[in-house]
Amino acid sequence: MMAGYLLARAGVSVVVLEKHADFNRDFRGDTIHPSTLELMYELGLLDEFLKQPHQEVRELRAVVNGQMVPVADFTKLPTRCKFIAFMPQWDFLNFLSGHAKKFPSFQLYMQTEVVDLLMENDRVVGVRAKTPRGELNVHADLVIGADGRHSIVQKRAGFERREFGAPIDALWMRISKKQDDPEQSFGFFRHGKLLVLLDRGDYWQCGFVIPKGGFNEIKARGLPEFQNDIVNFAGFLRDRVAELNDWSKIKLLRVQINRLRDWCREGLLCIGDSAHAMSPAGGVGINLAIQDAVATANLLAQKLRIGPVSVEDLREVQARREWPTRLIQGLQVFIHRRVVTGRTSGRKNSLPFVLRLVKWFPILRQLPARFIGLGPRPEHFRSPSSI
Numbered sequence: 001m002m003a004g005y006l007l008a009r010a011g012v013s014v015v016v017l018e019k020h021a022d023f024n025r026d027f028r029g030d031t032i033h034p035s036t037l038e039l040m041y042e043l044g045l046l047d048e049f050l051k052q053p054h055q056e057v058r059e060l061r062a063v064v065n066g067q068m069v070p071v072a073d074f075t076k077l078p079t080r081c082k083f084i085a086f087m088p089q090w091d092f093l094n095f096l097s098g099h100a101k102k103f104p105s106f107q108l109y110m111q112t113e114v115v116d117l118l119m120e121n122d123r124v125v126g127v128r129a130k131t132p133r134g135e136l137n138v139h140a141d142l143v144i145g146a147d148g149r150h151s152i153v154q155k156r157a158g159f160e161r162r163e164f165g166a167p168i169d170a171l172w173m174r175i176s177k178k179q180d181d182p183e184q185s186f187g188f189f190r191h192g193k194l195l196v197l198l199d200r201g202d203y204w205q206c207g208f209v210i211p212k213g214g215f216n217e218i219k220a221r222g223l224p225e226f227q228n229d230i231v232n233f234a235g236f237l238r239d240r241v242a243e244l245n246d247w248s249k250i251k252l253l254r255v256q257i258n259r260l261r262d263w264c265r266e267g268l269l270c271i272g273d274s275a276h277a278m279s280p281a282g283g284v285g286i287n288l289a290i291q292d293a294v295a296t297a298n299l300l301a302q303k304l305r306i307g308p309v310s311v312e313d314l315r316e317v318q319a320r321r322e323w324p325t326r327l328i329q330g331l332q333v334f335i336h337r338r339v340v341t342g343r344t345s346g347r348k349n350s351l352p353f354v355l356r357l358v359k360w361f362p363i364l365r366q367l368p369a370r371f372i373g374l375g376p377r378p379e380h381f382r383s384p385s386s387i
């Protein structure tokens with residue numbers, strides 16, 4: 001959507017295809033990072049954006065093995081907004097698509113599911129899609145695969161994908177929220193498990209991180225034991241954890257980290273999770289996907305206004321975005337091994353060494369803030385006239 005918005009803003013004719021009828025998906029994460037907020041400022045949308053319901057988090061805190069650790073301090077970031085805005089991603093996407101629709105060259109087709117690529121002489125020239133009204137062929141100078149971690153575009157293009165393995169999975173569920181509940185917290189960690197609570201107004205969106213493949217064992221122990229696990233992390237949920245009275249209310253999300261060797265071929269470019277699936281660790285996948293979109297528009301908009309782009313042009317996008325992606329994925333693998341699975345210490349209630357350092361030296365909290373809030377090589381919007 002961000003790539004579509006930016007390209008349409010630059011005068012490129014864009015069609016965004018979305019397979020669902022709306023954006024109300026639970027499994028996206030809710031974090032709008034300072035770098036994305038900076039981008040909204042650069043686009044002149046920030047004031048209106050901040051009028052949407054959201055929470056502003058200036059410091060991320062975690063409860064690790066029972067101890068509260070301030071993990072990231074955003075207040076010193078060199079950005080206009082020194083906070084993460086928590087906003088359900090469907091609100092963000094509705095906001096962005098609402099503005100994109102103001103550009104005459106932008107179209108959004110909902111309930112339009114890409115099922116294949118259209119090829120001509122080994123060049124991608126469009127996509128075939130399924131709609132409630134039948135099949136649709138959309139021809140384009142460039143197809144951007146931004147269809148997430150189960151990308152059909154990536155599969156049909158035959159790209160080679162490298163898997164990095166993730167020792168965790170996530171259980172995703174809702175528990176109602178009460179007025180006197182504590183303020184939003186980053187998460188509660190304990191010995192290979194992590195509970196994250198996202199404030200969605202009248203309910204908590206709960207992400208319960210478990211060791212990979214551990215869901216069957218959790219199910220075998222029974223629902224009351226699982227409810228008990230939740231209460232052990234967040235005692236204030238004791239009076240309503242029984243809302244989780246059926247396993248159908250608890251969805252298993254398999255976490256993966258992978259990256260394509262080539263993100264592009266003639267007529268096609270993959271960005272976001274389609275090019276590099278991200279783990280929820282650090283809550284940075286949305287930011288990275290948006291940064292890819294900005295780099296894509298900055299590098300290609302001018303050329304796309306005239307016609308097709310070459311594969312060399314597309315490789316420039318990969319060249320620009322690949323090292324930030326490698327760095328962040330490397331850090332996610334590190335977080336999985338050292339923090340989430342808690343292999344750093346034999347003592348039951350001790351903090352991993354890295355977190356002890358962050359707790360003792362407040363200045364160190366600025367590093368995770370930069371990593372989460374900005375990411376390496378934050379992209380800035382360049383208007384078509386300055387491209």
Ligand SMILES: Cc1cc2nc3c(=O)[nH]c(=O)nc-3n(C[C@H](O)[C@H](O)[C@H](O)COP(=O)(O)OP(=O)(O)OC[C@H]3O[C@@H](n4cnc5c(N)ncnc54)[C@H](O)[C@@H]3O)c2cc1C
Nearest residue numbers: 019028029113114147148272273278280283284285286289
């Ligand atoms: C459990 C979990 C929690 C996470 N939490 C966070 C978080 O808090 N913060 C964070 O920054 N990151 C988080 N992430 C990572 C983040 O969700 C991704 O990195 C990010 O959403 C990638 O954005 P994207 O636009 O590339 O893909 P997506 O957000 O997956 O969007 C892909 C879009 O394409 C559509 N689509 C898919 N297939 C087709 C098709 N064939 N035709 C048409 N449309 C299609 C989908 O409906 C969707 O709208 C989390 C990941 C997981 C697994």
